[in-house]
Amino acid sequence: MTNTWQGYLRADGRKGIRNVVAVAYLVECAHFVADEICRAFPRDDVHLIGFPGCFPNDYAQKMMEKLCTHPNVGAVVLVSLGCESFNRTRLAEIIEASDRPVETFVIQKSGGSASTIQAGRDAVARAKQVIAGVPRVAMSVSDLVVGTVCGGSDGTSGISGNPAAGRVFDRLVSEGAACIFEETGELIGCEHIMADRAVTLELGEELKAAVDKAARYYEVLGFGSFAAGNATGGLSTIEEKSLGAYVKSGNAPISGIIKPGDEPPSGGLFLMDVVPDGDVRFGFPNISDNAEIVEMMASGAHLTLFITGRGSVVGSALAPVIKICANPDTYRALAGDMDVNAGAIIEGERTLNEVASEIFDKILATAQGEQTASESLGHQEFILTYKSFEPIGPACLPTK
Amino acid sequence: MKQTEKLICLHDADNVLVALGAVEPGVVDLANGEQITLTTAVTLGHKVALMPIPSGALVVKYGMPIGIATKDIAVGEHVHVHNIASRYTATHYRDDDAGLNND
Numbered sequence: 145m146t147n148t149w150q151g152y153l154r155a156d157g158r159k160g161i162r163n164v165v166a167v168a169y170l171v172e173c174a175h176f177v178a179d180e181i182c183r184a185f186p187r188d189d190v191h192l193i194g195f196p197g198c199f200p201n202d203y204a205q206k207m208m209e210k211l212c213t214h215p216n217v218g219a220v221v222l223v224s225l226g227c228e229s230f231n232r233t234r235l236a237e238i239i240e241a242s243d244r245p246v247e248t249f250v251i252q253k254s255g256g257s258a259s260t261i262q263a264g265r266d267a268v269a270r271a272k273q274v275i276a277g278v279p280r281v282a283m284s285v286s287d288l289v290v291g292t293v294c295g296g297s298d299g300t301s302g303i304s305g306n307p308a309a310g311r312v313f314d315r316l317v318s319e320g321a322a323c324i325f326e327e328t329g330e331l332i333g334c335e336h337i338m339a340d341r342a343v344t345l346e347l348g349e350e351l352k353a354a355v356d357k358a359a360r361y362y363e364v365l366g367f368g369s370f371a372a373g374n375a376t377g378g379l380s381t382i383e384e385k386s387l388g389a390y391v392k393s394g395n396a397p398i399s400g401i402i403k404p405g406d407e408p409p410s411g412g413l414f415l416m417d418v419v420p421d422g423d424v425r426f427g428f429p430n431i432s433d434n435a436e437i438v439e440m441m442a443s444g445a446h447l448t449l450f451i452t453g454r455g456s457v458v459g460s461a462l463a464p465v466i467k468i469c470a471n472p473d474t475y476r477a478l479a480g481d482m483d484v485n486a487g488a489i490i491e492g493e494r495t496l497n498e499v500a501s502e503i504f505d506k507i508l509a510t511a512q513g514e515q516t517a518s519e520s521l522g523h524q525e526f527i528l529t530y531k532s533f534e535p536i537g538p539a540c541l542p543t544k
Numbered sequence: 545m546k547q548t549e550k551l552i553c554l555h556d557a558d559n560v561l562v563a564l565g566a567v568e569p570g571v572v573d574l575a576n577g578e579q580i581t582l583t584t585a586v587t588l589g590h591k592v593a594l595m596p597i598p599s600g601a602l603v604v605k606y607g608m609p610i611g612i613a614t615k616d617i618a619v620g621e622h623v624h625v626h627n628i629a630s631r632y633t634a635t636h637y638r639d640d641d642a643g644l645n646n647d
Contacts, residue, residue: 299562299589302606303554332632333608359632368633375637378563378589380603380623381630384610391606453589473588490564490588492549 149512151283152218155243159283160215161446161511162189164462165271167221167264168212169194170235171228177257178223181264187522188515190268191461195528200229203404203420203531209238210405210442212246216462218275219245221267223260226252245271286320286411288511291440291448292392293326295433298377298453298471302388304489304499305451305470310394311500312449312507313413317396322408324440325393326416328358329369329429333383334390338415341398346539350401351415358419358429365428373454377471392451401540403533404439409541416440417536426530434458434525437465447510449503457481459518461526464510467517468503483517549575551592555607560591560623562605567592584622590643591623603628 151159167190169178175194182192193211195204212220212235220239224232232248239246247267254260292309294301313323331338335355339348362368368382379385399412408414418439419429430436437448437460447464450456455474459465469475472487479485484503488494510516550572551561561574563586571581586592591605597617602609611628621627625635625642 299591303552303562333610337608362633367636368630370633370636372636372638372641375625375635376641376643378587378591378624378643380591380625380628381611381635382632383608383630384605387606387608387610471588 147508148282148284150280151287152215153279153281154215156213158215158444159281159287160217161283161513162216162463163218163275163278164216165190165219165221165268165275166212166217166462167192167223167268168208170222170224170230170232171198172196173198173225173228174223174251177251177260177264180257180261181221181223181268184265185268187524188519189272191524193461193526193528195230197530198228200231201530201532203533204528205231205235206405207438207442207528208235211438211462212239213242213244214441214462215444216446217244218278219271221264221271222246222248223264224248224250226250245274247271283511285316285508288316288321288446288507289324289408289444290316290321290507291324291326291437291445292451293433293436293440293448294389294392294451295458296452296454296456297374297379297385297388299379300377300471300487300490301451301453302391305453305468305486306388306392308486308489308496308499308503309392309449309451309468311496312503313392313394314396315500315504316507317394317411317413320411322411322444323396323413324402324408324416324443324445325413326418326436326440327369327389327430328354328415328417328419329362330382330386330389331355332359332368333386338390338398343397343399344539344542347398347400347542350537350539351398354401354415354417354419357421361419361424361429364424369430377453400542401536402443403536404531405442406536407444416443420531421534422532425532429531431529432527434460434527435529437463438526438528447507451486455481457518457523458525459516459521459523461524464516465518465523466503466506466510481517481521551580553594554605557604557607559593559595559597559604561594563588563590563592580620582620583618586622587643593617593619593621593623595619597623
């Protein structure tokens with residue numbers, strides 16, 4: 145397999161591996177109309193995203209701005225009800241400044257549902273024509289931003305799928321890619337060993353502080369980042385889940401901490417701090433796995449490695465998800481939803497290195513346009529809710 | 545090579561083993577030539593005690609503490625939410641579906 149391919153060149157110099165039209169609703173009241181606009185088109189190149197809240201939120205505004213200018217996005221259609229607080233004018237200006245086609249439809253001014261749906265469909269059709277001419281550019285591993293999450297973890301995740309993903313991360317980092325791992329609430333118990341991998345002592349302290357913040361946050365909520373199915377699959381405590389999850393970060397030095405929407409300043413390995421700053425205000429930091437995928441996309445992730453034991457089936461809007469199944473029984477039950485069978489490691493049929501190499505090849509194939517299992521099934525999960533963050537401190541990106 | 549090992553030790557410092565598939569109660573051969581007698585059945589991904597773990601002692605997996613024993617755990621016993629607890633936040637599980645009904 146070749147290690148260079150043709151990506152999509154954006155005006156800011158970033159390169160995409162997909163070229164989709166994003167249709168974005170700016171409040172739940174516009175969700176149906178936006179969804180109806182998308183349904184007139186094949187699922188592979190028109191994707192639905194949005195923010196459901198009526199009340200303003202700086203985090204959600206930033207996330208939507210970053211997502212609408214993601215390197216995989218070629219054009220945007222915005223759908224507003226009209227009276228919601230979201231700053232649609234600012235969002236449209238930022239998309240326009242990124243040199244992407246953007247059209248805004250306000251349902252209250254566009255004659256209601258039926259006529260807005262028709263107008264939106266016409267706009268998507270126009271956008272598709274324009275982005276068919278986006279310039280192509282040579283792209284390689286060093287241009288990639290890759291995220292990793294695990295979901296539906298069980299007692300196999302930490303001994304097959306996650307260590308295999310960790311070896312892939314090591315290889316990606318060594319070839320110049322930016323890799324993002326996350327969920328500080330699922331690193332509780334690992335903070336000291338993780339801090340030892342930081343490129344500076346000060347960054348190590350920030351890593352520990354980020355995990356402490358997550359532990360405090362979850363303590364107030366009364367639940368850890370731990371679902372009932374994790375226990376069914378053999379995990380007994382958050383520390384055990386964390387140690388299994390932590391290995392997917394591999395062994396590379398940790399170059400920095402970013403928050404959702406911050407782009408890694410270079411290649412290397414970065415922790416994303418997804419737990420809000422300040423008082424506990426808006427509920428659970430990540431209410432389901434797709435919230436984490438959305439945050440990594442907002443930080444520029446071209447694709448996400450998703451390691452599952454119990455058997456998640458999700459994909460994502462905007463950026464492909466590669467699903468790595470850690471549990472051989474789950475793989476047999478849900479093979480059509482999985483891209484890689486890391487369960488073969490548990491059964492002694494394949495080595496960690498063999499599976500890592502298969503995942504790496506899958507990343508190259510996906511970057512070159514091959515559809516992942518969730519893409520070919522049409523999965524486009526997306527969720528974005530309220531949060532609040534302070535900017536990262538100076539010790540968080542020592543290489544910058 | 546087909547896996548013949550049923551229970552693996554992930555780290556030298558561990559006091560638990562991890563099941564690589566469903567294992568019935570009884571004598572099980574380990575990779576180091578020793579044997580262990582399981583007192584309960586366990587399924588894929590679950591843990592059994594490799595040595596006695598007294599109440600209040602750390603449970604160690606991957607060479608790292610994963611919680612504290614909440615009662616005395618005998619060799620070969622299933623180690624899970626019924627006899628260990630987090631040192632950080634309590635574990636949430638459904639009583640009807642915590643993987644405790646293997647026997």
